[in-house]
Amino acid sequence: MIVAEAVGRALAACGAGAAFGVVGSGNFHVTNALVAAGVRFVAARHEGGAATMADAYARMSGRAAIVSVHQGPGLTNALTGIAEAAKSRTPLIVPAGETREAQSNFHIDQAGLATAVGAVALRVTDAAAAVEQVVEAYRVAVAERRTVLLNLPLDVQSAPYAGPPDVPALVTRLLPPTLPSAPPSPVEGELAALAQALEAAARPVFIAGRGARHARRELEELAGRTGALLATSAVARGLFRGSPWDLDVSGGFATPLTAELIRGADLVVAWGCALNMWTTRHGSLISSGTRVAKVDLDPAAFTTHVPADLGVTGDAAHVARALTAALPAGPTARGYRTPEVARRIRDEGRWRAVPYEDESGGGRIDPRTLTIALDDLLPAERVVAVDSGNFMGYPSMFLDVPDEGGFCFTQAFQSVGLGLASAIGAAVARPDRLPVAALGDGGAFMGLAELETVVRLGLPMVIVVYDDEAYGAEVHHFGPHGHPLDTVTFPPADLAAIARGHGMAAVTVTAREDLAGVAEWLKGPRERPLLVHAKVTAERGSWWLEEAFKGH
Incomplete structure (x- = not known):
């Protein structure tokens, strides 16, 4: 057994949930060892997607997750997702190949990179203490609620493992009896x-x-x-x-x-x-x-x-x-009640009870009308993941959720483009619920590679794209001041055709009656995921964005 295999077995024995990643030469053996030890591995199409999937999985499952990446560019590709997880104090372990040879094209200061975005950088340093170092990485992730980069130098990975051969038994002895640690008693x-x-x-x-x-x-x-x-x-x-x-x-x-x-x-x-x-x-x-x-x-x-x-x-x-x-003790206090x-x-008390003027028309649907209709159509047992952008308040507030396990909101770093991968991670964590990804057109294009992942995994997902053919936040922030908007607006694109090209079902929605296609898909058998390409009105910014701009 080489060290890489011992690391994979140890991570599995620690009790981590699913693993996500893109496999290259630097993380090939550790990933295969994880799979051999029974950990589910989800192959993403981009490391950024993998990190975000793992973040969402950990949020919705309550278990630590793993992001397996190649050295150098594999890690840098994952960095935005790692930053979001670190800012959110999500327990993730990121085993990453590492080259310590400065002449290698893959060489960078990986520890410095992780520290810069708020993650904890640890390293497996020798063949005898590898399992102990893995257990410490897991403890930090879970007990301290941190995202941990576990650097795996290539020369150490390939060395024969020199610790006790029964890795699961060793992990059992090393793990603290309770994780996370018992909370402190209040003063x-x-x-x-x-x-x-x-x-x-x-x-x-x-x-x-x-x-x-x-x-x-x-x-x-x-x-x-x-x-x-x-x-x-x-x-x-x-x-x-x-x-x-x-x-x-x-x-x-x-x-x-x-x-x-x-x-x-x-x-x-x-x-x-x-x-x-x-x-x-x-x-x-x-x-x-x-x-x-x-x-x-x-x-x-x-x-x-x-x-x-x-x-x-x-x-x-x-x-x-x-x-x-x-x-x-005594009768319940009235207070505000x-x-x-x-x-x-x-x-x-709900946004759908607040009157509004429906602005649908001219080949576009009001995003409020769209989302209220979807809320009525989609089953109540759902898990909703929302990307960032001008549109985001509509699915966040008009799509109801059954409980705190029904809403996946990765916004600590406020990056556009994480929504689809978040929905995949949430779907893996909660297979009992209908996964719903709510994206803007900008975020949809950023995460496009993971459409194939949705299809390959057979997820019965509904992906709703609110398409205003722009980065709407910038349009509504700078447009009223007369600034040119050519850099943040785009020509029409047929996202439904792109989805069909990936093997999905798709409908284009420009008016409420177009949602009949969603109703038909919901009847079953839901063998293919569904993309709803909604061409939404764009005359005004969303109410939450107006509130946000007041702070600038």
Whole structure:
């Protein structure tokens, strides 16, 4: 057994989920060893897609994922996806071939590259300690919620493995007994201060982020005791679906009612949520005089973005349980939970309840009309992955999701072009749900190579392309000021024909009645994925983009 084979066996024994990648000479043996040990490997058509698939898989499955790449350009091709994962604190392990010979065309400072985008750089350094070093990479990824580049020097990979021959048994001995590590117990003084603030609040609002996606039951119980309304950041959308007090998403995607109620709060508690500029509309949703509390595993979050007046270090579920126990027993507090607020949330709490003038016509469909119709057509059990761009608010807000496991939102780096690969990773993680990829035309063209991957994997995916023949954000940002737009606008392209060329079913939509083709596909047997090429109206920017521009 060579070291590369031991590394693959060790990663499999650690319990990592699926692996994604593009195989070259530098990662050939380690990838084959992963597959031989029972790890599912998804071959992407581009390393950037592979990294994003793995990121989405980890988000939606709750398991660490693997991205296997070749040295040098294999790693640089994957870098945007790695940056997104690192910024999102996604547990990924990236085994990458590495050449240490400066004269090689493949040679670059791979560790420096990873560190520059926020990943952790580790290395397998010798034939005897290879498994120990793999286990440490896995521990860092899972326990510390980090994206880890595991450099595999070619000379070390090819050396005979010199450690104990039973690799799975060695991994079992080396792995900490519980991963991730048990969260720290909250400091009594911090807990008491937040309990006091909750008791004093008349209009509390909870905003849950990615760090609280596991804590629905605990947060709903505490909110019921304190009379709090419930909202989420975009990445945790769907967490409180079904609750009559669910405000959906806070921030640029918020409905007028949600924005009004959050601005009216006298206490905002962020649970595993940084309260960044998107979640708070550049801070404008936090009114003067509103107290802000944050509950987070990382106390550094207390001073970032909107600073907290008080912070509690700890896991969201653990802290919520402790607060519920600490509050006086008795009838549920009313707080913000009045009959009038309940009625307004029921009648005005979703974007599709907000009136709008349908601008469809002239061979183009209003993206709101398109998305509402798709929401009615598509089965409720879905997982929606959304790319970045002017269009993104429409699928994010008008396509409903059943719970927090139904929305995959890779926007920490805000890169265009990750949407299709995100949908593939989400589909691999959640085969029980219909995968829906929502893309702009710009992102669709960037990710075009992975259409073949969708077909090859046999995914019953619906890919919706909102085509305004432009990079719409730039059009609506610079166009009103009279700037030339030739560099960000494009001639028409037949995306439906491109999809058919890859073996997909496809429909072109310019009016609501064209969606009959989607209804037919949904009847079955869904043997081929479906691309919906929607030619959307482009006269105005989306509402969330207008909000974003106010911050510049």
